[in-house]
Amino acid sequence: MFDLLTEKFSSVVEKLKRAKKLDEKTVDEALKDIRRALLEADVNVEVVQQFILDIKQKLVGQEVIKGLNAGETVIKLIYDELLNILGEAEPLTKAEKPPTIIMLVGLQGTGKTTTAGKLANYLKSKGFTVGVASTDVRRPAAAKQLCTLAQTIDVPCFVDENEKDALKLTEKVINQAKNAGLSYLILDTAGRLHIDEELMDELVKIKEKVHPHEILYVADSMQGQEAIETAKEYHDRVGLTGVILTKVDGDAKGGIALSVRKVLGVPIKFVGVGEKISDFEPFYPDRLAQRILGLGDIQSLIEKMEAAIDEDKAKKMAERVMNAEFTLEDLKEQLQMIKNLGPLENVLKMIPGIGSKIKDLKVDEKQFVKIEAIINSMTPEEREKPHIINGSRKKRIARGSGTTIMDVNKLLKQHKEMKKMMKKMKKSGKMKLPFNMPNLPF
């Protein structure tokens, strides 16, 4: 998300690189860009105004930090300020007597039901017993949607589609769920406008009935200026304990994250980062602040890799690479591991120094399919010993994989070069990430 912010901040650093000291004029110049960037990111106007005021006070007259240039000093101070606003990462509350009840609230269409499924999946993966329940009597098929999600991750779903009264429904599903021996129960509620008195009253009543341990506000990361007013109204009425940001996988700037922290002081607990049920992670303010400033998100990347890559396989692979035994079969496996990481653009964006340059880069993942097809059309012997692949074998492989002889040649050449490089790496004793592979066709 924050791509645009990152871009703008990079340009600020660039501009200030040559400045000798942080006088008012230099600072004003830099802050003009930052103000624009924050506004374009849908950070609330008032919050932006305050942020600029605060940071200006801190910047003007500031000595350039030893060892840093003026631009880097500005970034360091802005980073501190951002961290200051985003606050500490906070875990979910746990009830003394289970189940811990987590109630999800928010406007229509922000992704509450999907988030209920994702959160359930997340907690389940941490080894807890989880259930979901719906109190939505309004949106057609809302309960059905929740139960379909619950089914895919194999957790119980408590609904009653014949009950049309939200409060009665709440009582029913809560009673059922409480007897199910769960550690967490996630309660989905109907989306409602913050100015809809009747429905907000209903929400308060649901809360009083349920006594949830967490009331999480599900916020669309693309929301505009009114986002904060809406969140505030919810907070005033039911008392939010946290926020979940959704749809962070688009190009939304997520300015709401800054606004919510600054105005409500409510922590952001999770972010939804994709369409799959597993695309859900805890919110880390420091990572976000780093990302805003274009420092990359190496921590997320490493965690993602750890989750996606089969450790045993990776170890074996590393050994083979170290011994320069890297065969075409290994290459195929490695490609599969990379694919498990998700869309390559997302992965590359997390790497420092690449994030801001990658804006228009499109990774053609079809090339991967092609390479896999070519390797699949080879015999096991050919995969082990590519040198035996002669002209007629190439013809067969090309035909079998629906590619051309040129494609086959290209792949063989790339593999040869990779092997050569691995030999060199072995000599220098350095292992590198698969991303540094030379001449991969993307």
Add this chain to the structure above:
Amino acid sequence: MFKSVVDRLKKGLNKTKKQLSESLSVLNFARSIDESLFEEVEFALLKADVGVEATEEIIDFLKKESKKRKIKDGEQLKQLLKEKLVEILSCCRGQLNLIGEKPDVILFLGINGSGKTTTVGKLAALLKREGKSVVLAAADTFRAAAIEQLEVWADRVGARIVKHQAGADPAAVVYDAVNSAKARGDDIVLVDTAGRLHTKEHLMKELQKIKKTIQKFSPNQPCETLLVLDGTIGQNSIKQAEVFKQATDVTGIVITKLDGTAKGGVLIPICQKLKIPIKFIGVGEDIEDLQPFDPENFVEALLG
């Protein structure tokens, strides 16, 4: 009980007060034009999601024009602002374009949660009321229970629905829907597609496939490709409109959820940049709350 009534009254008053201050009331009292007045206008525009770029442009225009017209007080400045906004939005005044083929096909697209299915339902009701026979194509085969949601709408408004199983090829659903509508002589097919983030390229390609499927029946169809935008979303809507337009040649915009406090000011930069006609605005949950877009009324609401 007494307390809560007072509380609510106070809250209501607060809201009004706030809205007034946000809605440029300061202009009504300003006897002269100075920098702080322009700042006030800038603030109000930004607050309404008009965005930095468009706001700066508008402010520049106001500064120049107010000098030229020798504008003296806030009331006149506000009038000038209204004029300017209406002028921008007038280019995008749009009506639903039906050709009268049997069937006319209307394709709905948008990101997740923008309100596509609900809009399809409401428009179906509107068209039914005009005496048209309407078929709903449940081409959102991805989101859990999307088909069921559309089914409820079909029941509610008395329209026929064509559906496949969850996970089916959306283009195949569309083919069946248009094919059966053609055979039965139905007037209109409304195609509900899965929500997709505009950054997902393969999903954008899927849209093109759906469109091609429709064009197999008639090169004039779909007679409308409507992008559904969520009115509570900020500057990202511009990007969405840009990318969707590029991918499928959007012919119109429906902006939803303007029944809250969101003002939908992002329509101004969208209009300025992309000139896509705005066909409807959604201002509430009831079927009647899908209304034609009127620039004057919209600006009135925008400025309070």
